[in-house]
Amino acid sequence: MTTTQRSRPPRPRPGTRPPAPRPRRPPAHRPVARPRRQRRTRLTRRGRLLLLCVLGGVAVGFAGGLVWEPAPDLLAEGLTDGDLVNAERAAGLQIRVETSRAGALDDATLALDGDDVTSRAAVTDTTLTFDAAGLPDGQHRLVLRVPRRAPMPAVQRSWDFTVDATPPDLAVTEPTAALLAGEPARIAGTVEEGVELTFDGEPVEVTDGAFAVDYPEPPAAPVDVVATDAAGNRTENAVTVAVIPSRVTVDEVRSVHVSFYGWATPSLRDPILAMVDRGEITSVQLDLKDESGMVGYPSQIERALQIGAVDPIYDLAGAVAELHARGVHVIGRIVAFRDPVFAEAAWNGGEQDLVLQTPSGEPYAGYGGFTNFAHPVVRQYNIDIALEAASLGVDDILYDYVRRPDGAIENLVVPVLEGTPEQAIAGFLAESDEQLEPYGVGHGASVYGIAATRPTEIAQDIPAMAQHLDYIAPMVYPSHWGPGEYDVANPNAQPYDIVRRSLDDFTAAVAGTDARIVPWLQDFSLGVTYGPAEVRAQIDAARDAGIAEWIMWDPKVTYTAGAYDVLLPPAPEASPPAPAPEPAPSETPAG
Structure with a gap:
């Protein structure tokens, strides 16, 4: 047998260092495999342990009566998440949740903006209804929580929505x-x-x-x-x-009163137009409803027709057209609350509240009948006449008898009156002013001469009335003042003095308002014969008080020739009133 021997390295010689050993290469080998089997074994054991726990719990649960309960189906109506709710919907907002599983909503809870509102919800076997009407504007959150049996988690639905019930400007x-x-x-x-x-x-x-x-x-x-x-x-x-149809404006109103028949009668109308042609007047006042309660033009106002108050004596639209063609301003006069026709019709028709009454419950008989200035129906009736006239082109509306009857207030019963009679009169003028505003007409009220100093005697509070008017028209007729008024011994015989002094009080009464003074002056004889000098004296008195405007009254519509200047210059600043001369003896007129 042949034996193979390994060669050895030669030994070093004495006195020398042995050579450094060669680095040995590690033997070639495969990477060591990860212990996958062992890790899978550990995971499997955990899974098995968990599975055993779950199965054990389920088994215990089933043994204790646990029934598997899937999540209930919930169908909501009336609101969606992200909804924008307007005023119409907000007024009747209602959320209805329906489920197919009976009793699923029995223990449900509902929260609105974090507040528990469960008690406000109506719950049946399969529905929950919540009335959310009237929520304020802004963002809201509604949360519905439906519990289930353990260990199943509760089901929750939420709706975020915004209420915007404010109409746009x-x-x-x-x-x-x-x-x-x-x-x-x-x-x-x-x-x-x-x-x-x-x-x-x-x-x-x-x-x-x-x-x-x-x-x-x-x-x-x-x-x-x-x-x-x-x-x-x-x-x-x-x-x-x-x-x-047309409009005429004038810098200064210099007007004369013309009745229904005054305009309808050529022998009365023609001299008025002659005054226009001569430049003596810039305006004509036409009656719309007079002291009789009749409406003298072909009005279409329903109540006026029903109560037989319309007597078309003259054509208002035609009169306005004719006067405007001549450049003449037109004032429409409405006798407001002295109205025998309306008062009788209302009383007989069972509308007694529309009529002023006596303490004994009878209709107030003064002036033939006086309507209730505090009642909305009466007030609107007069405003309707004003509106109709404005639509036909009348430039100004001037109310007359916009007051209570004179005499002790204890002798009057004013149904539905709230506050004082003075407040009611001013309130009527405010309503009229508001409704007439779209027509751009002038707005005035005739007042008693005593109203500047004795407002409660006839319910004419001048400063309060002036808040709602373009002008106050005080009736400062000399014949209507009693002896000694304003220290004038005989006002009817001293037209300059009484007009001058009384207008000073009216000017002071409207101070601080936008209203001006356009006085009623007298071109008729009552107790003292009036001619050009007496009429002229009143015009001069107004001018000396700083007032160049006026409306002349003559119930017969026959105005005095030679009493009116042509194209008067602007009124000067008011001058101090002259001392009153002693009057000549004359008959004292009725107050």
């Missing part, structure tokens, strides 16, 4: 007054940003919150202006454009 700023028939018209205004705007259903462009629509002539029917915001809230405005 919409303001119509044009037109501000009545428009002339046949002329171009514009409806303009402002609206809240981000809204949709329509005119009679047609979209209108909005630029920086402003809009304007032009028409070749004023629209005959009301224009339905509608603004709709993102939530669907709507603001509607039916814009009625007041249209008048």
Whole structure:
């Protein structure tokens, strides 16, 4: 047998270092395998342990009566997550949740904005209903929690929604007054940003919150202006454009009273037109409803027709057209609360509250019948006449008998009166002023001469009334003052003195308001014969008080020739009143 021997390295010589050993290469080998089997074994043991626990718990649960309970199906109506609720929906907002599993909602809880509202919900076997009407504007959150048997987790549904019940801002700023028939018209205004705007259903462009629509002539029917915001809230405005046939304005009112028959009778009307042609007057006052309670033109007001108050003695529209063609301003006079026709019809018709009464329960008989100045129906009746006249082109509305009857207030019963009679009268004028505003007419009230100093005697509080009027027309007729008034011994015989002094009080009474004074003066004889000098004296007294405007009264509509200047210059500043001279003896007129 041959034996193979390994060669050995030579031994080093004495005194030398042995050579450094070579580095040995590790023997070639395969990477050591990871102990996968062992790790799988550990995971399997954990899984088995967990599985055994679960199965054990389930087994115990089933042994104790546990029933597997899947999540209930929930179908909601009336609200969605992210909803935007407008005013119409907010007023009746109701959320209804329905499930197919009976009793699933028995233990449900409901929270609104963090507050438990479960007690407010109506629950049946399969439904839950919650009334959320009337929620304030803003963001809201509604949370429904439906519990299940352990160990199943509860089911929760939530709705985040916003209530916006505020309609968008919409303001119509044009037109501000009545428009002339046949002329171009514009409806303009402002609206809240981000809204949709329509005119009679047609979209209108909005630029920086402003809009304007032009028409070749004023629209005959009301224009339905509608603004709709993102939530669907709507603001509607039916814009009625007041249209008048013509308009005349004057710097100074110098007018004369003309009755129904005064205008209808050529022999009375023609001298009035002659005064116009001579430049003596700038205005004519036409009666609309007079002291009899009759309406003297062909009115279409329903109640006036029902009670037989319309007697078309003259054509108001034709009269206005004729006077405007001459450049003459027209005042329409309405005798307001002295109204025998209305009072009788109301009393006989079972509307006793529309009539002033005595403490014994009878209708007040003074002046033939006096209507209730505090009652809305009576007030609106007079305003309706004013509105009709304004639509026919009358330039000013002047109320007369806008007061209570004179005498002790204890002798009157005023149904539905709240506050004082003075407040009721001022309130009527405020209502009239508001309703007449679209027509741009002047607005005045005739008052007693004593009203400046004795307002409660007839319920005419001048400062309060002036707040709602363009002018106060005090009846400072010299014949209507008693001896000694304003230290004038015989006012009827001293027209200058009584007019001058009384107007000073009225001027002071309207100070601080926008109202001016346009006095009634007298061109008739009562106790003292009046001619050009007496009429002229009153005009001069007004001018010296700083007032160049006036309305002359003559019940016969026969005005004094030679008493009126032509185109008077502007009134000077008021001068101090002259001392009153001693009057000549004369008959004392009735107060």
